[in-house]
Amino acid sequence: MKQDLLPGTLDMLVLKTLTRGHMHGYAIAQLIKQISAEVLQIEEGSLYPALQRLELNGWIEGAWGTTANNRRARFYKLTPGGRKHLLKESQRYQNMAQAIARVMAFS
Amino acid sequence: MRKWIRRFRYWRERDARAESLREEMAAHLALAAEDVGRRDAERSFGNATRHAENSREDWLASWARDLWQDVRYAARNIRKDPGYASVAALSSTLGIAACTTIFGIANFAMNRTLPVASPETLVAVIGRLD
Structure with missing residues (x-):
């Protein structure tokens, strides 16, 4: 994963996933896997x-909560700064992909 | 600037954060175990301590690295354009010198007590030309 993607892409994918709402780490990984057809x-x-x-960059915020199955997990949500960063990153990505x-x- | 405040806060809370990260990874493992069974979950997760170390390093090292990057960037720019750098240095020098001089004069003129016996009782000094 690390070597196979353009730098910064993982951050962009995580931010994009979080536009769906609060999610914990495992759910983020599962969703990316599912949407990308594994x-x-x-x-x-x-x-x-x-x-x-x-x-650390202030793009997401984490807080402890409980899952539907009553398990403790750290849920992340997108901040307004994160939304802005996502927009910038997806434009950068699109330029790169086109090039x-x-x-x-x-x- | 706000970025640095946040980084400093992270750095100060690093032990609590490392603990929280360990818990978070344990929670992740528990969720994965529900889906695919504990053995597979553990195998695919790998070395949790190493992941925690990597994450920790990420935010501990990143601000030292960023600072170093900024310093290098500044040094590179100074080398690339010595003319601009010397103009900047010169204007800083002049600015600091002017401020120091003016402060020196103002300090002498306004803050120093008058060289008389009891300056707080002095009301006026009148000069007369003969």
């Missing part, structure tokens, strides 16, 4: 550093 398997070893980094597509279409 192509993107987020390792815990990348996910938790990413969550810490995002929280790569252009190079690959070149003959």
